[in-house]
Amino acid sequence: KAGVTQTPRYLIKTRGQQVTLSCSPISGHRSVSWYQQTPGQGLQFLFEYFSETQRNKGNFPGRFSGRQFSNSRSEMNVSTLELGDSALYLCASSPDSYTGELFFGEGSRLTVL
Amino acid sequence: GQQLNQSPQSMFIQEGEDVSMNCTSSSIFNTWLWYKQDPGEGPVLLIALYKAGELTSNGRLTAQFGITRKDSFLNISASIPSDVGIYFCAGQGGANSKLTFGKGITLSVRP
Numbered sequence: 001k002a003g004v005t006q007t008p009r010y011l012i013k014t015r016g017q018q019v020t021l022s023c024s025p026i027s028g029h030r031s032v033s034w035y036q037q038t039p040g041q042g043l044q045f046l047f048e049y050f051s052e053t054q055r056n057k058g059n060f061p062g063r064f065s066g067r068q069f070s071n072s073r074s075e076m077n078v079s080t081l082e083l084g085d086s087a088l089y090l091c092a093s094s095p096d097s098y099t100g101e102l103f104f105g106e107g108s109r110l111t112v113l
Numbered sequence: 114g115q116q117l118n119q120s121p122q123s124m125f126i127q128e129g130e131d132v133s134m135n136c137t138s139s140s141i142f143n144t145w146l147w148y149k150q151d152p153g154e155g156p157v158l159l160i161a162l163y164k165a166g167e168l169t170s171n172g173r174l175t176a177q178f179g180i181t182r183k184d185s186f187l188n189i190s191a192s193i194p195s196d197v198g199i200y201f202c203a204g205q206g207g208a209n210s211k212l213t214f215g216k217g218i219t220l221s222v223r224p
Contacts, residue, residue: 004155033211042216043156043201056211090155099163100144100205100212104155 002027004105006091012111018079021108025072025093031055032074033102034066037088046089049074050096078110086112116140117202119215126192127223135186136202136215144205145178145185146212151198159200160187192222 005024013019025032033056034046045058049068066076072093078085088109092102118137126132136145144163148156160171162178162185169176175188185204189196199217206213 035214043214045211045213048211050209055209058211092155096209099161099208100146100203101158101161102148102156102212104148104157106153106155 004091004093004103006089006105006108008108009106010109010111012113013081014113015081015083017081018077019081019110020075020077021089021091021110023074023076023091023093023105025074025091026103029093029095029103030072031094031096032068032072033092033094034074034076035090035092036060037090037107038086043090046076081112083112086110117204117213117215119200119202119218121218122216123219123221125221125223128192128194130192131188131190132192132220133186133188134200134202134218135184136204137184138204138213139183140204140206141182142204142213143182143207145176146203146205147174147176147185147187148201148203148214149198150201150217156199156201189220192220194222194224196220197222 031050033048036044048056068074088107090107092104147159150156160176167178173190201217202215203212
């Protein structure tokens with residue numbers, strides 16, 4: 001069974017640009033969550049999608065957005081990039097979010113210059 | 114908002130030693146989970162706890178869900194070099210609610 005796949009793995013952007021990250025969950029998993037990981041702040045919850053609906057949302061500005069498609073694949077977008085957006089963005093899937101048991105991808109490492 | 118406290122930020126132990134980590138919160142959680150992240154990888158679930166007082170083992174790992182539902186601990190016995198990584202605790206307040214993660218403890222194991 002294939003794991004969670006995130007693309008791209010690495011990317012470099014400049015301030016003011018926008019970026020889209022993609023996540024393919026484990027087959028059959030309907031819940032996809034996104035987290036931002038930075039050395040000082042650990043794992044910060046961005047949002048969770050279940051059956052194409054945003055079910056939970058973290059405390060990030062509106063520049064961070066996401067969506068989920070009918071095949072459960074998800075994308076997150078960050079507009080007007082800031083230096084502080086440099087981080088590892090992790091996607092996690094689960095059959096549902098009832099239990100809190102998540103399966104993480106390897107992440108997309110974003111560097112903003 | 115909800116916060117989970119993990120300290121210290123880093124731990125250094127000798128191979129073969131046992132190590133304990135704890136995680137505390139000012140809020141009650143109904144589920145406690147422990148994840149481990151290896152360098153360059155995403156976190157992997159180690160143990161999930163669903164009932165206050167529950168003690169669960171997974172090989173050399175043992176974790177407990179605190180009676181107050183505001184804390185949990187993880188114990189690693191007879192550490193080996195591959196135990197190196199970042200250990201995160203996470204709590205979930207209720208079904209389908211978001212997970213809150215601690216900031217993690219980086220474990221180093223000296224051969």
